[in-house]
Amino acid sequence: MTRMSIDEQVALLMQGTEYGDETLRRTMEAELRERLQEGRPLRVYLGVDPRTSDLHLGHTVPLRKLRQFQDLGHETILVIGTFTALVGDPSGHLMGRALMSPEEVEANARTYAEQAFRVLDPEKTIIRYNAEWLSRLTFGDLIRLASHFTVQQFLARESFSARLDIGDPIFLHELFYPLMQGYDAVALQADVQIGGTDQLFNIVVAGRKLQEAFGQRPQVAILLPLLPGTDGVRKMSKSLGNHIPLNTTPEDMFGKVMSIPDEVMPTYFKLLTRYPPQRIAAIEQGLREGTLHPRDVKMELAREIVSIFFGEEAAERAEAHFRTVFQERAYPEEMPTFPLSRPQPLVDLLVLTGMAPSRSEARRLIRQGGVRLDGETLSEVETIIQVDRPRVLQVGRRRFMRLVPAEPE
Template sequence: MNIDEQVALLMQGTEYGDEALKQAMAAELRERLIEAQQEGRPLRVYCGYDPRKADLHLGHTVTMRKLRQFQDLGHEVTFLIGNFTSLIGDPSDKDKLRPRLTPEEIEENARTYAEQAFRILDPTKTKIRYNAEWLSKLCLADMIPLAANFTLQQFLTRENFRLRWERGDPIYLHETFYAIMQGYDAYMLKADVQVGGTDQLFNIVTAARKIMTFLGAKPNIAIIMGILPGTDGVVKMSKSLGNHIPINTTAEDMYGKVMSIPDFVMPTYAKLVTRWLPDEVAAFEKALADGTLHPRDAKMKLAFEITANFYGEEAAQRAQEAFVRLFQKRDLPEEIPEFHAEAGQSVLDVLVNAQLVKSKSEGRRLIEQKGVRLDGQVLTEPNAPIPHPGVLQVGKRQFLKVVF
């Protein structure tokens, strides 16, 4: 790829909330790519991950997909595990204090992170670092001049801090350390580029660039990725909300869950979690918009691509064939009513509240007779939570699209 093609690919799916800032970052990226080419070196690129959970879903992989694009272009990628910043917890996307993890919890979660990440990243081209390596050595004499680069107003005007302030909820002093420490990470890694989500805008664009400049380094370039909506198409993907697509699952499950997303979020998924180049994404969007690609066929193409990312093309093909056997050849009705279930709501409650059965006893009897299926899989536990969004079939003729 030439420089302009690289910039187009690397800026694909980015969101800054400000077009001028986006153009400025694109211009800096172009300049840095030219400089690196002239110097005969790769760009140093990193993204930090706080291992607060051991299992990852598709939303966590958006930044990893971007790191892989940098790898494929020959750049140097560091997968930074925030085993020290996890002791605080990033407050950026929370409107309440994060619970503090113990070092033992962090170590256990971190153990599986790289293994899951290597389903996207090239392990032979990935450096793994832990930020306790340098952050644990900082003392007050180091922190005072770093902290002097920021005002309390800068933190208190951030939306999540502001909401807590207005509610009278406590904001703890140690939470303000997080952005400073993340900026120091970028400095210690001599980063040219830092990748993060939109919740990291302050930490990367303001804190990291300011800290690096203060310490005499060239500020890194912020590649800020959009947030992947969950299977409901609206809210950020989250396991706690039940709208997530796990990556440690089966090809059939992943394919089916992608097929359950609303049509209108397909372009977002195409930009954020596929291997498609900008011209392929543009062609996909155009075909959807002008009607030359049926939404069902578009979603199948998308589901195949995403599943193949993690399980390979043969497994994706088998998953697609299984989906066709279970759904398309069952002559599902063209229009299926939707039911908005609450996360954790039981199978039996959904049947009753959606008026698919007249009573709980009737619902239990149907489940015992294996007459209730979700995406073709028989549901056997009436009081178990509805496992995921999808098409609920009761008997032979009743269908309901369950969304969260």
């Protein structure tokens, strides 16, 4: 076990948590402190449904919290939801999730675990698949699980109540999901479960209640906010185009982190870095007092995040690349991003990105030397643009666009 004091452990493990209710937060913190004082390794788990094979930084937030428990010497379990993924979690969704086949789930599960080990220590991580216990439940078992809840409890959830209000259907199988996730905690006899704020009902209501029904002490809920994307407003999502993928280059990850708005930097430090609370507090104070420049802090943040996934040397190379391409050529730190999936004629690209109102205007700008790529003037109208790394397209003195390789479909 760690040499950190109980107070230090609690501060670290509660860092970045969000409950939406101060009483609940205090209750969870008190229960966590109580269990840590027992001086034994806690059974801590994170459940993930492999409904996608491509992870982004938003997916790593709960993984980073699980790693903190891991580094403190606790028993850490990554539950791959090979059974829950067949249904799909309705939390936070205003429409039903598409059903997945077992083959799709199995294929995604393999890549999910592989990418998770870029955050977790594989030698200290126990991998479990919830089909091990959920597939064995009988219809009678399901009736007994369901008897502990009311339909009103389920329909009061925001994702369900909103659909009821607009007349959209709620399918019966969606109500099974909290029962399934709650039973995960029972099967594991968990001390702690980690999840996003959208999991409050599944973890706090369903999980804790079912554990009590089975004679277990209810688990501590460690709830984390959803990471904002590169726009700084909406949650990070591939479908919204504001995500930072794990399967990318160090240079691309560095550049994308540098594109986030200054105001979300503290959130990124708390949810994505290995920094202790005291160091993050000092950074926030420096930003408030003006003793730290936001650009320098963001460079530190990008370097830390890239080093987590690619190592220190790759982070140094990515930083050097960014300085060369973006700083030494006096590019703005923040600019819109345009994903390019295939080679594109320059004239068409200028129109597609909105940097020229028409093809004729695009040709005029090119002929007059007003278009640059990474600082180099493009004077040929027939130029074809392709990108295998982030590049900067510039029109005139003030219009900039970061071109990035598009994510594969």
